[in-house]
Amino acid sequence: MNRPAPSLLKPRKAPQQARSTATIEAIHIATIQVLLADGVGRLTTTRVAERAGVSVGTMYQYYPHKQALLFALVERQFDLIESAMRDASDRLMGCNLEAIAKGLAMAWLDAKMADVVASRAIYGIAAEFDLSELMSRAARCMTQMIEGLLADAPGTDFADRRSVAFMLAALLGGSVRVVMEAEASEENFACLRRELPKACHAYLTATNRSVVR
Amino acid sequence: MNRPAPSLLKPRKAPQQARSTATIEAIHIATIQVLLADGVGRLTTTRVAERAGVSVGTMYQYYPHKQALLFALVERQFDLIESAMRDASDRLMGCNLEAIAKGLAMAWLDAKMADVVASRAIYGIAAEFDLSELMSRAARCMTQMIEGLLADAPGTDFADRRSVAFMLAALLGGSVRVVMEAEASEENFACLRRELPKACHAYLTATNRSVVR
């Protein structure tokens, strides 16, 4: 849905002095705060600037649009999570199914929970412009990564490794998202942390045709 | 996040003649179309009215706000899905774990896919006002329903039925949502339809302590 992804979403200019770096950071944080407090629908350039303690004009020195500001936020978060998952993948390469399942689930939870605020805030941005392309890319990336792990896992034989990887990615991504959006309580997160690894492990075990031990 | 849930979200008046019923339906459909084509951020009362072939004033005869319009949409969809799941629950009461897992997964998929358009459209509305309360309620409802099914399933013994039900609800809700938002292709849905029942079944079996057969 939504607008075709704008072409000029990059920051307008790079900071050169120390204070501008601080300004950008302040804007970044303010954006997340406004996003959480008021939602995307109520996020205005003025409000963000006010909260960041700068003037509107300053914002426009670094971002050509309001959209660019939001987009930068999303990209930053995606990159963070992607790199965290890549690390996990490296660590788990060659491990058995149980280690992979639990390792992936934990890494995913940790990455998302590292900045719950930012994660939750970002879910609302989809309203402003089309994030499906980004999400789609992220999903494919995750699927490939998982597929690679499964391929290298000893004593495994999957009828359709790609489907299994796809499903696992969906299970991970979806369950955390739903909990964050519906009721992000400590209790629910604890439950997720307890059950999600089990669920992943169970699914992998059930789809593995090789009956080693 | 977002505005505190508005108090006057109900339709302003009920239709009494046939044409007004048709008008409301037209507005409903138009809203979904605009939502999908332009996103919430670009959904304006004028645009919806135009698409519905009525004047703006007509809309305000039935909905006090733009919000009320959107809210009605969400509620309708939630009710539809809830009742579908309740039917499935009745049907599956007393069945074994495999039937429950597959039945729930299929019912969920069917309910969501029955109106993919509406389902996808609605995901964006969260930007306009706080849906977390509604989502939270829906999640609790699903969890309870599943818990009831598990309690009545023969030959089962769960250490923590509530947690298992919660996790299953999250798995169902999340995976479908992620796929719809990231890349709602036929291929992906087919995969979901193939793998999700397996995943649910695997998880239930793995957490069941009773080793009957």
Next chain:
DNA sequence: TCCAAAACTGAAGGATTATTCATATCTTGG
């Protein structure tokens, strides 16, 4: 056929908001 209620119309008011730019202030290398 007739009319009161129901339904519809759309221009206009009022409020909000993204974005610009002329001007002011700060930072730093020389």
Next chain:
DNA sequence: CCAAGATATGAATAATCCTTCAGTTTTGGA
């Protein structure tokens, strides 16, 4: 310490959009 570039300011502009309401058209029963 000074000038040139970097950074910050915020009132003004222009556009968009929600909502209202006085007036018109349609409906259905008597």
